[in-house]
Amino acid sequence: LARQMIKKVFKHRRMDPLPYLQAFERQAARRLRHSDARIAVAAETCALEYFRAAKERGMRCVLDSHGIPAPFMDEVLLRAAAEFGLPKPPLCDSPAMTHHKEQERELADVILFCSELQREHWVGLGVPAEKCRAIPLWVDTDFWKPEERTHTEGRPLKVAAVGCGSLAKGLPYLLQAVSPLGAAVALTLVGQVDAALQPLLQQCPVQPKYLPYMSRPQLRDFLNSQEVLVMPSLGDSFGLVAMEAMACGLPVVVTTHCGVPVPDPAWRVPALDSRAITERLSWYEGDRDRAAREGREASLFAAQFSPQRYRDQIKDVYRGLIEANTEVRPL
Known part of the structure; x- marks a missing residue:
């Protein structure tokens, strides 16, 4: 603020x-x-x-x-x-x-x-x-916790990106990553997007849904409505929202320039590499059971990082x- x-x-x-x-x-x-x-x-x-x-x-x-x-x-x-x-x-x-x-x-x-x-x-x-x-x-897992999720066949993969509306947070690479996936993904951006990146948004074939900054309860409910979170950061000392998403039962895709711990090194993709993000999202889109399974793994992993x-x-x-x-x- x-x-x-x-x-x-x-x-x-x-x-x-x-x-x-x-x-x-x-x-x-x-x-x-x-x-x-x-x-x-x-x-x-x-x-x-x-x-x-x-x-x-x-x-x-x-x-x-x-x-x-x-x-x-x-x-x-x-x-x-x-x-x-x-x-x-x-x-x-x-x-x-x-x-x-x-x-x-x-x-x-x-x-x-x-x-x-x-x-x-x-x-x-x-x-x-x-x-x-x-x-x-x-992460406070008494607050950030998973709720039951249901997936309807034929629906796009619900991809969340929170607070990544700048170059430093890697938004151009995320937009480039979802472009080849087309209607197979539904991208939601939470938070403000820098004016300099608006032309890239307009050119993206996958038009994201935009949501404003949220309160903690609103963000928790939103994360529980999604299937995967992406942090395409060019440089983040931690990336707390990724830990909060994992606590809510979401698998995450983070870059090698993002410090948040993850359960498996494969969840970390090279920074400045949109194709690697595309590949991870394609895996989750093609195997929703895998996404749900890794979401449960994420929740157990996040619970280790208690106050x-x-x-x-x-x-x-x-x-x-x-x-x-x-x-x-x-x-």
């Missing part, structure tokens, strides 16, 4: 978020003056001044890093834009923001990532492996930091 409001207010120019993030950091840092905490936790892009203040008090710093590296995203976005004749995308980060993030990573004692994919990217760029921890996100599992793994990180820091004042 905040992102959409900013786009409306600053629709004729690109907003630089860094000054606002720095103001937040300074305010947060002031709150540490009277803190006796041992560990400071902050999110990427708004941690620098907070970490500096924490280090002065002898605290250990944990950085929650939620993004795919900007240089990687810049490269794949440029390649995808060229392939589809789209305008050259702007850089994901300004030089100032790049430097800001580098300083945050240097001050962090531990950097938390939400997937092994994300961790591997950052280690490959030179971030020390010993400070990098990958802890997958969770308690996430809490336990985070506790281990914090406990290790406290035990390793012999200079920290006792409780």
Whole structure:
């Protein structure tokens, strides 16, 4: 919502978020003056001044890093834009923001990532492996759960794509993938579609159904009305909606640039490859029993990623930091 409001207010120019993030950091840092905490936790892009203040008090710093590296995203976005004749995308980060993030990573004692994919990217760029921890996100299976599905013979395969209406989310590749399938699939897009991609939508022989952003209960009901979810992302550190879809009993098709765990490596297709998506959807369209079977497998798999599992793994990180820091004042 905040992102959409900013786009409306600053629709004729690109907003630089860094000054606002720095103001937040300074305010947060002031709150540490009277803190006796041992560990400071902050999110990427708004941690620098907070970490500096924490280090002065002898605290250990944990950085929650939620993004795919900007240089990687810049490269794949440029390649995808060229392939589809789209305008050259702007850089994901300004030089100032790049430097800001580098300083945050240097001050962090531990950097938390939400997937092994994300961790591997950052280690490959030179971030020390010993400070990098990958802890997958969770899904609440008391809320996200499957309902009974029925399939009528002769109906098209119901394919869902949630929040993928941009180049970074891979929408052009999804449209290219469903085109050869024609009436065999019924594609529904949930969420806003970037204006630059509207011509591609108009040219697609499979005209999607459009639905607006949904509340959590609405999204759960929608997922339970579908047969497969596709995430054609060019770069996603996790991809939570894929985990939510699996919890609802849907098989998913995700790319190798999407960090969400899947039950079988075959569920992951090469990024920037529409033919691989077409092939997976063709399999499901031709074998609905397989789709249902893999949906049950997905539901059992997602149940492993419980909130308690996430809490336990985070506790281990914090406990290790406290035990390793012999200079920290006792409780």
